[in-house]
Each structure stands twice: as structure tokens, then as C-alpha cells.
Amino acid sequence: MNDLASVIESARADFAHAGAPAELEDAKARYLGKAGLVTERLKSLASLPVEEKKARGAEINAAKQAIETALAERRADLAHRLLEMQLAAQALDVSLPGRSRGGGSIHPVSRALERIEAIFASMGFEVADGPEIETDWYSFTALNNPENHPARSMQDTFYVDLKDDEGRWLNLRPHTSPMQIRHAQAHARRYAGTAVMPDVRVIAPGRTYRVDSDATHSPMFHQVEGLWLGENVSFRDLKAVYLDFIQAFFETTELKLRFRPSYFPFTEPSAEIDVMFEHGPLARRWLEVSGSGQVHPQVVRNMGFDAERVIGFAFGSGIDRLAMLRYGIDDLRLFFDGDLRFLRQFA
Numbered sequence: 001m002n003d004l005a006s007v008i009e010s011a012r013a014d015f016a017h018a019g020a021p022a023e024l025e026d027a028k029a030r031y032l033g034k035a036g037l038v039t040e041r042l043k044s045l046a047s048l049p050v051e052e053k054k055a056r057g058a059e060i061n062a063a064k065q066a067i068e069t070a071l072a073e074r075r076a077d078l079a080h081r082l083l084e085m086q087l088a089a090q091a092l093d094v095s096l097p098g099r100s101r102g103g104g105s106i107h108p109v110s111r112a113l114e115r116i117e118a119i120f121a122s123m124g125f126e127v128a129d130g131p132e133i134e135t136d137w138y139s140f141t142a143l144n145n146p147e148n149h150p151a152r153s154m155q156d157t158f159y160v161d162l163k164d165d166e167g168r169w170l171n172l173r174p175h176t177s178p179m180q181i182r183h184a185q186a187h188a189r190r191y192a193g194t195a196v197m198p199d200v201r202v203i204a205p206g207r208t209y210r211v212d213s214d215a216t217h218s219p220m221f222h223q224v225e226g227l228w229l230g231e232n233v234s235f236r237d238l239k240a241v242y243l244d245f246i247q248a249f250f251e252t253t254e255l256k257l258r259f260r261p262s263y264f265p266f267t268e269p270s271a272e273i274d275v276m277f278e279h280g281p282l283a284r285r286w287l288e289v290s291g292s293g294q295v296h297p298q299v300v301r302n303m304g305f306d307a308e309r310v311i312g313f314a315f316g317s318g319i320d321r322l323a324m325l326r327y328g329i330d331d332l333r334l335f336f337d338g339d340l341r342f343l344r345q346f347a
């Protein structure tokens, strides 16, 4: 093997050995750099006799070209390997299943509430919202509760460690009935001094609180208050509206309603509303779903209306109870435990 052939071979071996671009450039310098093996040989041409120069020059140039070709190949090789490594590091496996966040769902009480709102909205009722911390006047006095009524007692109502302007303790509203007063008052103010006959149709759903806890009572529960006041709104309208509502809510006409005489200070006459299904697991039992009655004239006055002109009905229904009946749930506490095994069934 002549010396040039061994230089080419050694250059190829060095290039192959270089694992990174910088090493390759070092190897290149050893052959093609200023003091490189090939460069030195080119320089040595000067000392050769003229007749040898041409042939030797051509040989050295051929060797130089062979080394340059090997260098270019190795450069391309290394660049390709680098790209492969980068691609492998960023690899996306498009066949992997996506990371799921878990589907949310609407709580059964919220579901019941949404249905109630939609049904009453279709009958022209507004939906009102009000404070959960109430004054004594809105929770009791305006609703015609006598001063010593047991509902005011500490055993039934949660009190807040704050007093209102009259020096009375604020309470966590024990029912949604204060919203009858608040909403009607706003209407009465709007219509005061005009000849327009008021037509107040509203439901007020929300959280309510009582000192009570067992399978069918929770210290926090939900009620929906209903109120319709106008010139000639009678008990008959209450029956029609409530029957429409219950039939729509339970999606069946195969049920009966019963208005059972009762007592509430804010209505006269007053009735509990019971429902009986003709079919299904709850068939042929009267189930209480609501209190109701004709709004007491004193309450109408407390709202700011003329009780000689304005008359109407009100009701207060337990939303949790309606949801329990609709979904066949026998323990109210399941709604508030937050157990996903229960809640997922409504997803």
C-alpha cells in the first residue's frame, strides 16, 4: 500500500471513530488542516523535480478528494443521527388514549331545581333569588308569625352572631317564604300610585336551614317558594298550577293531588299538598310534597299591597323531597355526602 492509500484509510477510520461533529472537525484538521498529513505532502511537492511534480501532485489531489468525500459523508451521517435522536426524544405515540379529566355531571338536586324552574317559567313565573342570612322581620314577623311562635326558637332556627337594625339576631332562613315578601315588596314599590293591577308570579328556590338531622331531614336543605298575586287569583288557580307542575315534574298524569287542611300563620286557609302515584314503587301512598294556602291579608299588607284588591296563593315545596321521589332515593343524606359512587349514577 503506498503512503497515500494508508493516509486515506487512516482518515476514514478516524472519521468513523468520531462520534460527534466537534471530534470529526478535529480529525479533519489532522489531515486537511494547515499542518495536516495531506497538506504537508502538498507542500513537499515544491522540493520535487519538475517531471515528478505533476504525477505526484495529481495523486495527492486525488487522495485529498477521497478524504473530503469521506468527511462529507461522515458529516451527513452524524447530522442524520442527531436528527433521529431528537425525533426519538420528542416522539408522540398517536395511538395512546387521551388523558381523561373525568366527566362532570349535574347534582340530582340541581337537576330537580332546573326542571322546576323550567316548568314554572313556562307558566309565566319569574325566578327570584334572595339572601340566606335573613332578618327576623322577613323570616317571621312579615309572615304573620306571632312573637312567641315556636319556629323562632333556638331549637328550630340557626341564629347568626349579628344583629339587625332593630337589635334582633339575624337567622339562617328556615324557609324560602321571606322571598315572597322581598319580591312582592319590590313589585308593590314599582306599582305604587299607578292604576296597574299587580300580577306577581314568582318562584324562589334556594338553600334553607333548620336544626334537624336524620334520614329525611338535613340541617341544610332546599325549598322552592311559589307566589301568585293578582286581582282574582284563587285557591282553584293554586290547584291547577300545582297539578300542572307535578305532572310535568314527574312526567306522568297518572297521579292524584290532595289538599289536606293545615295551618300556617302566613296563609288562610292553609293546606298541605300530598301526591299519590297510581303506578311504580311508591304507588297508592299519600306523600307530602308541599305546604300551601291563600296568602293571609296581613301578609299582603306587609308586602305593601292593598289587601282589599290583591289576593293570591303561595306554596313552599321541598326540592330535596321532590328529587328523592323522582329518583327513588330513600336517604336525604346521600345528596350531601358527596360520595361519587352515588353521584355518578346521575352522570
Ligand code: DAH
Pocket: 174, 175, 176, 177, 225, 226, 264, 266, 267, 290, 291, 292, 293, 294, 313, 314, 315, 316, 317
Ligand atoms: N314555609 C313553609 C315551611 O317552611 C312552607 C309553606 C307553607 C310555604 C305554606 C308557603 C305556604 O308559601 O303558603 O314549611
